[in-house]
Amino acid sequence: MDTSNKSSTTDFILLGFSDWPQLEGIISVVVSVFYLVTLVGNTTIILVSNLDPQLHTPMYFFLSNLSFVDLCYTASIIPQMLINLWSPVKSITYGGCMLQSFFALDLGATECLLLAMMAYDRYAAVCQPLHYTVIMHPQLCRKMVVVSWLGGLGCALIICSLTLQLPRCGNQNVDNFFCEITDLFKMACIYSKVIQSVFSALSVIFLLLPLSLIFTSYGVITRAVMQIKSASRWRKILNTCGSHLTVVALFYGTAISMYLMPRNNSTSQNEGKFIALIYTIIIPGLNPLIYSLRNKDVKNAVKRMLCIGKW
Structure with missing residues (x-):
């Protein structure tokens, strides 16, 4: 019991990419560039979605929330990661580690639900165009976003509260570049079937269930699109x-690679770090680029804002 209490106040060591010291400089540059892109891109999406009246639609309401999730997610991980990459000391406080794992789980689950909500919005827009404004009215959109945020919060509270009860017996090394919840499971000196079962159940609820809803929405959309003869509407x-x-x-x-695929050896664990790098660093930077580069409404809104700024 004394060991458990002592370990609960000890700083953690984030091993990160210390097995490849020659790569740390390159990784730090890549992370810094993508963090800047994430900050600028997602902030731009939020600003244009809220300031441009032409973008006051359900799709951009959900998109601005998605961008805010990505901003919060990267802010909870990247600053500490860069400090550790630039420093010989790879530590993080106990409280900081718990907060990282909580926010990563909370915001990741929220994003899963938001993407499902956005798929339903696209279904309503394509398959029910005449009733779209009635179906996706502002009050419903706000409720859907609140459900997404509260769902992610509930998931994180359940898992993190159970994880805090696991004894670590002095284990301090986290074999990752941030405190990810599955790595905290591995640090425990006992195996908890209850926590693993709860985590597996919530993974299905927050990963596979929203994904099945997305597939269903796009299955219906595909069937509807096949009946459209207008080339311009097809492109839109x-x-x-x-x-x-x-x-x-x-x-x-x-x-899914991170949370549902088993990793039992050191090679798989190292592969998991690079998958996590894509998941936590690169994708939040790509999201606004994907939406802005392929979306004329966003590009036109940015141009209008820039023109107003010049005047």
Whole structure:
């Protein structure tokens, strides 16, 4: 018991990429560039979605929330990561580690639900165009976003509260570049079937269930699109749906690899670090680029804001 109490106040060591010291400089540059891109890109999406009246639609309301999730997610991980990459000391306080794991779980689950909500919005826009404004009214959109945020919060509170009860018996080394919840499981000196079962159940609820809803929405959308003869409407649908599908593929592909694929040896663990690097650092920077580069509405809104700024 004394060991458990002592370990609960000890700083953790984030091993990160210390096995490849020659790569740390390159990784720090890549992370810094993508962090800057994430900050500028997602902040721009939030600003144009809120300031441009033409973008006051459900899709951009959800998109601005998605951008805010990405900003918070990277802010909870990257600053500490850069400090550790630039310093010979790879430590993080106990409180900082717990907060990192909590926010990573909370914001990751929230993003899963938001992407499902956005898929439903695209279904309503494509398959029910005449009733779209009635179906996706502002009050419903706000409720959907609140459900997403509260769902992610509930998931994080359940898992983190259970994880805090696990004894570590003095274990301090986290074999990752941030405090990820599955790494905290591995640090425990006992195996908890209850926590593993709860985590597996919540992984299904927050990963596979939203993904199945997305597939269902796009299955119906595909059937509806096949009946459309207008080339201009085809292009518009492909632009808006294509951006969302690209984000879904990137996000869920790496998330499922992280949380649902078993990693039992050191090689798999090292592969997991690079998957986590894509999931936590690169994808939040790519999301605003995907939506802005493939979306004329966003590009036109940015141009209008820049023109107003010049005057």
